[in-house]
Amino acid sequence: xxxxxxxxxxIWLEPDGKSIGIIDQTKLPxxxxxxxxxxxxxxxxxxxxxxxRGAPLIGATAAYGVAIAMKHDASDQSLDQxxxxxxxxxxxxxxxxxxxxxxxxxxxxxxxSARAAKAYERAAAICDEDVEINRAIGxxxxxxxxxxxxxxxxxxxxEILTHCNAGWLATVDWGTATAPIYxxxxxxxxxxxxxxxxxxxNQGASxxxxxxxxxxxxxxxxxxxxxxxxxxxxxxxxxxxxTDRVTATGDVxxxxxxxxxxxxxxxxxxxxxxxxxxxxxxxxxxxxxxEIPIEExxxxxxxxxxxxxxxxxxxxxxxxxxxSPAANPAFDVTPARLVTGLIxxxxxxxxxxxxxxxxxxxxxxxxNA
Amino acid sequence: xxxxxxxxxxIWLEPDGKSIGIIDQTKLPxxxxxxxxxxxxxxxxxxxxxxxRGAPLIGATAAYGVAIAMKHDASDQSLDQxxxxxxxxxxxxxxxxxxxxxxxxxxxxxxxSARAAKAYERAAAICDEDVEINRAIGxxxxxxxxxxxxxxxxxxxxEILTHCNAGWLATVDWGTATAPIYxxxxxxxxxxxxxxxxxxxNQGASxxxxxxxxxxxxxxxxxxxxxxxxxxxxxxxxxxxxTDRVTATGDVxxxxxxxxxxxxxxxxxxxxxxxxxxxxxxxxxxxxxxEIPIEExxxxxxxxxxxxxxxxxxxxxxxxxxxSPAANPAFDVTPARLVTGLIxxxxxxxxxxxxxxxxxxxxxxxxNA
Numbered sequence: 001x002x003x004x005x006x007x008x009x010x011i012w013l014e015p016d017g018k019s020i021g022i023i024d025q026t027k028l029p030x031x032x033x034x035x036x037x038x039x040x041x042x043x044x045x046x047x048x049x050x051x052x053r054g055a056p057l058i059g060a061t062a063a064y065g066v067a068i069a070m071k072h073d074a075s076d077q078s079l080d081q082x083x084x085x086x087x088x089x090x091x092x093x094x095x096x097x098x099x100x101x102x103x104x105x106x107x108x109x110x111x112x113s114a115r116a117a118k119a120y121e122r123a124a125a126i127c128d129e130d131v132e133i134n135r136a137i138g139x140x141x142x143x144x145x146x147x148x149x150x151x152x153x154x155x156x157x158x159e160i161l162t163h164c165n166a167g168w169l170a171t172v173d174w175g176t177a178t179a180p181i182y183x184x185x186x187x188x189x190x191x192x193x194x195x196x197x198x199x200x201x202n203q204g205a206s207x208x209x210x211x212x213x214x215x216x217x218x219x220x221x222x223x224x225x226x227x228x229x230x231x232x233x234x235x236x237x238x239x240x241x242x243t244d245r246v247t248a249t250g251d252v253x254x255x256x257x258x259x260x261x262x263x264x265x266x267x268x269x270x271x272x273x274x275x276x277x278x279x280x281x282x283x284x285x286x287x288x289x290x291e292i293p294i295e296e297x298x299x300x301x302x303x304x305x306x307x308x309x310x311x312x313x314x315x316x317x318x319x320x321x322x323x324s325p326a327a328n329p330a331f332d333v334t335p336a337r338l339v340t341g342l343i344x345x346x347x348x349x350x351x352x353x354x355x356x357x358x359x360x361x362x363x364x365x366x367x368n369a
Numbered sequence: 370x371x372x373x374x375x376x377x378x379x380i381w382l383e384p385d386g387k388s389i390g391i392i393d394q395t396k397l398p399x400x401x402x403x404x405x406x407x408x409x410x411x412x413x414x415x416x417x418x419x420x421x422r423g424a425p426l427i428g429a430t431a432a433y434g435v436a437i438a439m440k441h442d443a444s445d446q447s448l449d450q451x452x453x454x455x456x457x458x459x460x461x462x463x464x465x466x467x468x469x470x471x472x473x474x475x476x477x478x479x480x481x482s483a484r485a486a487k488a489y490e491r492a493a494a495i496c497d498e499d500v501e502i503n504r505a506i507g508x509x510x511x512x513x514x515x516x517x518x519x520x521x522x523x524x525x526x527x528e529i530l531t532h533c534n535a536g537w538l539a540t541v542d543w544g545t546a547t548a549p550i551y552x553x554x555x556x557x558x559x560x561x562x563x564x565x566x567x568x569x570x571n572q573g574a575s576x577x578x579x580x581x582x583x584x585x586x587x588x589x590x591x592x593x594x595x596x597x598x599x600x601x602x603x604x605x606x607x608x609x610x611x612t613d614r615v616t617a618t619g620d621v622x623x624x625x626x627x628x629x630x631x632x633x634x635x636x637x638x639x640x641x642x643x644x645x646x647x648x649x650x651x652x653x654x655x656x657x658x659x660e661i662p663i664e665e666x667x668x669x670x671x672x673x674x675x676x677x678x679x680x681x682x683x684x685x686x687x688x689x690x691x692x693s694p695a696a697n698p699a700f701d702v703t704p705a706r707l708v709t710g711l712i713x714x715x716x717x718x719x720x721x722x723x724x725x726x727x728x729x730x731x732x733x734x735x736x737n738a
Contacts, residue, residue: 029690199568199592202688209693221695223568223671224594225626229701232658257594263632289601302592307686317676317686319571321398324578326590332598
């Protein structure tokens with residue numbers, strides 16, 4: 001997608017053929033800064049500190065992280081260490097696990113001398129596959145936006161509410177929840193996006209708003225508290241969010257607060273769709289609320305917030321009184337019963353085991369095996 | 370309630386017998402600063418700029434604002450001007466209207482020479498009545514906390530989630546939603562309060578957390594997004610919030626985001642109670658979502674936030690990219706069907722017309738007249 005009018009991806013191989021370029025997303029929206037990852041520790045730290053974030057981009061970064069590690073030392077021990085280090089960075093993201101396991105599977109059968117080159121090849125392929133998957137999510141999901149546009153008599157703009165950042169910054173390109181939006185823009189459908197700021201890390205206010213502005217799509221940032229009120233007053237046609245993990249039964253783990261928007265959508269008959277690449281499905285679990293571990297992040301993400309001072313510098317300010325503790329669960333689980341449908345690279349399905357199996361029948365065979 | 374170990378109220382007559390003391394709540398939680406109001410414009414500005422906020426305290430300040438105006442000029446024209454000026458400061462607050470109308474009614478029949486003294490008397494009485502009302506809300510509401518304590522076998526602590534600040538800072542003393550909490554503390558019931566930070570103005574993180582810390586009550590600040598997740602995991606025994614306006618049918622206008630918490634409470638069988646002094650009931654309207662005007666505040670409350678820099682100074686930082694607009698509806702309406710009960714100075718009732726009339730039967734006569 002576009003940055004300052006130029007097409008870019010969220011991760012790329014640098015011209016030296018070994019280091020990896022990323023956008024330091026912790027600097028957005030006030031500064032567009034790129035960073036070069038040259039070793040395993042830097043790759044792990046980029047994930048842990050959320051310079052890269054978003055399930056698919058975490059997976060892509062982890063894949064390249066393994067490749068970088070293989071360039072330095074392609075032994076079994078090094079491969080094992082790289083996988084362990086990367087896996088420990090973010091416990092909730094299933095794509096991380098998927099990408100690391102894929103790299104381990106792909107490389108462990110190869111002689112160490114062949115591993116580095118093959119690792120870069122596989123990581124690049126994972127990135128390209130992600131782009132193709134998200135483009136397909138866009139093609140499939142845009143149908144919902146076209147339907148919403150027809151339903152309102154092709155007047156005004158289709159009003160879409162999104163939470164957190166499931167945009168191209170969270171993937172390699174296109175984004176998941178944003179892919180249908182970017183496709184709709186290509187088709188000339190007038191759009192207006194309600195952007196939940198998404199406390200505590202404000203990925204909506206800082207990343208989604210930035211993406212949409214760069215892409216020239218009309219949008220309005222709102223406090224996370226506002227979405228229910230807007231839905232009550234008919235000002236949201238469609239909710240579109242991403243996810244970090246979907247259970248085999250269609251429960252959706254996503255950024256904290258997603259569940260509240262899904263409740264409001266149901267209470268106001270607003271369709272609530274979740275966009276995901278199929279590696280996000282965790283076929284091993286069935287009950288999202290009970291079984292998905294929820295990362296508890298640093299309380300300072302709640303008690304402090306970063307922003308730009310009038311002089312242009314970025315600073316953190318403390319919001320709470322000294323001595324008042326804070327809690328920071330990073331995700332919540334939206335039960336499948338609140339989800340209108342899942343948008344995947346293979347099509348749209350109900351958020352249920354049968355729905356998912358209708359798109360991924362090979363999993364039925366696996367389940368019966 | 371207590372500030373630095375000393376008992377105080379949120380508004381008081383200064384020793385000069387004419388100016389009014391308030392706490393500048395925009396400075397909290399980082400600085401405890403008081404301010405002296407000496408003329409009508411200062412009183413109106415204190416309300417408008419939210420140095421005082423919270424429905425009952427706005428009413429008390431408006432009453433004293435009329436008194437101050439009468440001290441300067443007790444003519445009919447001055448009384449009319451004072452009422453108009455104060456009424457225009459905050460459109461949603463029904464207590465503001467109630468207090469201003471009460472002062473007008475009380476004073477307009479008096480000769481101008483008698484108005485100033487009587488106005489101060491009536492304003493002081495409004496404050497004392499507010500304290501009595503909130504003490505009664507505490508006595509009535511504490512029963513719910515005692516019941517929650519027994520229900521969990523008197524183990525751990527009663528976990529209460531609250532939104533915004535319906536504490537003593539929002540009233541003259543005791544608070545509305547906090548009155549039962551402060552009463553429970555007096556009775557020795559162990560408590561833990563989940564404090565919604567309440568974006569965009571962060572009254573929870575800055576005011577409720579400050580109150581609870583000063584009062585020595587265990588609490589944890591959370592992003593507004595977190596409450597649904599906590600309820601899903603059984604970590605909230607009771608929701609207790611205040612309100613700016615309740616319809617005759619029990620719909621509840623309160624700080625933006627309240628509706629989302631009420632939806633989550635219902636989805637998880639968590640009792641959701643609203644505490645209110647009876648002047649908060651607007652007996653003239655029946656459909657809260659359609660009929661209550663919702664104040665749209667400055668977008669900069671969303672795009673910027675104030676906090677304390679590491680050097681101790683307070684600064685505003687910008688959260689959003691330049692050129693991304695924001696919207697800022699300040700309140701939402703929670704339909705009565707989501708409210709377990711209303712806690713008033715006369716007792717607890719269902720959130721319905723019949724429920725309210727059971728506590729305020731004189732309104733039935735008025736309705737039939």
